[in-house]
Amino acid sequence: MSRTAHRVCPLKRLSSARAKTCSPVRLMSSSTLAEEAKPLPSSPCTKYKARTHIVSTPSTHTSEILDRSAKYILPVYARPQFALSHGKGSWVWDVDGNKYLDFSAGIAVNALGHADDGVVQVLAEQAGKLLHTSNVYHHEWAGKLAELLVTLTAKEGGLGFSAGQTHPSPPSAKVFFSNSGTEANEGALKVARKVGKERWAAVKPDRNWDDAACDKTRILCFEHSFHGRSMGALSVTSNPKYQKPFLPLIPGVDVGTFNDFASIEALITDQTCAVILEPIQGEGGIGVAQTEWLRAVRQKCDEVGAILIYDEIQCGLYRSGTLWAHSSLPVECHPDIVTIAKPLANGYPIGSVLLRDSVSDSMTAGTHGTTFGGSPLACAIGHHVLSRLADRHMVAQVNETSAYLMGRLNLLPKWFPNILQSNVRGRGLILGLGFKDATIPGKVVSMARERGVFVLTAGSDAVRLVPSLNVSKEEVDFAVDVIEGCLGSL
Template identity: 50%
Template sequence: MRLFRQLTPRVKLVRHYASFPEIKPCLEYTSITHPDTPAPQATLDLIRSHSQYQLNTYIRPPILFTRGSKCNLYDSVSREYLDFSAGIAVTALGHSDPGVTAVIVDQASKLSHLSNVYWNEWAGALAKSIVDLTTLHGGLGLKSIETTSSTNQDAEPKVGAQVFFSNTGTEANEGALKFARKYGKQIGGETKTGIVCFSNAFHGRTMGAISCTPNPKYQKPFEPLIPGVRVGEYNDMDEERMKVLIDDSVCGVIVEPIQGEGGVGTGKVEWLEMLGKRCRQVGAVLIYDEIQCGLFRTGEMWAHSSYPEDAQPDIITMAKPLANGFPIGAILVRSNIAESITTGSHGTTFGGQPLATRIGHYVLSRLSDPSFITSINTTAQHLDDHLSRLPRLFPHLVSEIRGRGLIRGIAFKDEKMPGEVVRMARERGVLFLTAGKDTVRLVPALIVSEEECDRAIGVLESCLALLSEKQ
């Protein structure tokens, strides 16, 4: 017994799993290689100084990242971390991508910012890419909309959707909610203003978006919220309840097809179809917030790209990876709704500026390259093979694996587990995120390799093996 206690955690675990039948967890990464503490004195001094001047709205470990390359981040003492968080599903092409850098340098040396009082070369080009690619890949029901129906050869071809550019995700949602209200009033009069959102949603931190984010932690301190918002149960298939929830007074329904912050819950296709049908019955605008799950993260352009027609939305909001970390958001609106958004209906100082939209145009061209999409799907399948082992290896810890493609969640039975797993993995050089109350979230750059997936899951398995031994 005394001898057993003196063994290293790894040796103990190897002995323990030796008796396991066919599958064993990876035990290569049980030792701490990247301790959070003690942090270098210079880092501690910087943190102490900076926290006097910054609002302390975040809890952060004492690590200072100073550079990144591809899927790696490097701290102030050059420790390398494998980043499976990608700035929260943002840096799809990885850190410091040379192509993105070249575009930034070129455009910044020509024209960075121009107000929306004038036309620029790139906003329209990016809007066209978003509409054309959505038509090609599916989404917003555009595949089923006639895009060139005119018989008059000289007339401009009819386009099925238009884009408004913002700077962030929350602003894109804010704009979408405004558009739903304006359209609603136009078709249903002054009282058609209700908005519906769902449990575990996260739509952002501005007043409209936070009102559709039914989490007391985010909402309570900022009440009163905007009026007229109702909350339904995500994936609730009860038709009667849906009828009551979405009645004639509702102008807009906002939902994430795959939830990000809320715990990587996936909307059932049949439920989204029901939702779409009900929205069309009462003339409510269906808004899909694909800010986290969209733009090829699932291996398709949109999480809903291949969903049936009834499950197609009227508006899509996007942001995070669109310019690989340069701030940008966008609202893609079907033409029938877009017609009600007239001059002066909405505006922004920065949204649609040439620098952000040129980067977005370039990033989208890379993300939509067919060979890139194939590689995302191959890697995602490889990751899936690993992830599917976890509930079998650790049945007492892991309850289920959620998500699709490269937006994945590992749900735990004990809500204390996700934070602990993220910390342990970080101290072994891999960065994950938590999501919701019970989930560890994996949203790596879309360039992530199979070998990097092997290492990330290896670290995860070693951490879970250590944790299960403690239990």
């Protein structure tokens, strides 16, 4: 192996290093983060222009792992030539002991970071009691997690509930548990197709919902969307790169332009059974839906009897700073269905569909199902994770850290105007830097990794930052310092 020694400075040594080459930000303990404001830098950090995590020849251990993967694993992923071993909080280490700050959080999954003590404890305890039952039988945790999702939504806003308003006790909505976000979207589309057929039959004398003449089956999605890789979810993921090898996909899908009013007027018709969109697009470039546009989508859906689905798999569960990305919006912008997955169990696979009662009434025994979805283990972990994410101190920390990160990122277009677009995209801790040259984001992702930080691309022209929701300001400083070093090197 020829690799430079581990160079990611421990946090205790960051402040002295920054005094010479970076912005004068004084480090604080986690107990004082909320009490003192950290000053923003006056110039970009230059400490991380040089690469620190370079592999010229993989170690024997790493080579064995890579060779075995190449021999036996379907080669559908392009991955860097090292292998991760373990993590803690926002940090991960590879098998050779090199340390990285994970500002991708497993693609917005590890909301509480890696190897969280509470998650580990719940996982171990529940695995020792009841791991899997199938949905032939009840168990205690699915109902508890579903209740928490519904009551939090009623309290904090979403799905037709106004934040801070008094609602019936207990509030009413329904939950279906799946294994992933893709499966959640599949379930939501199935519900919308069934409801659409029933609504069609309700206004047609002597017609049944299963009549072959029913044409209320069309689905509208939007450009730059990402809803999953199965055939149904892929059909509403409007990216030719993903779709083309697998054509033909399911029929009856229309594609509109995000935040475009003309699209919804032209494409939401009496034949539309469902409209699916992300309030904040993740994979597509961190585009945020305009409030008035969402209001118009909701109104048009109501006019034609279409189901409105919000895919909050990446932007939901406090990543945007509120429970749902649409929680703070007027109820006139709210969906009929919300799909959920990524952070719900902090990396243990789970997805869910949250439905208004007016929609869920269509689904009866046998109309949908899953073998593994909603297992005792997944739901126990999900209940633990969601309870902690909903804690007022945690939500306050997310918003405080987001404001600090946004403050630092907003300086970058001013310092690097030839490289970056003028506005930072997103909100909360789902943020994106837009680049003027679409060939640059992929390079910046590689450069940041070579300096000890994981970030992601988004769409064709952005770098995405989706750290763990309990990321510290010290860790924000290190991540942005590295990005500044990368931009300075360009």
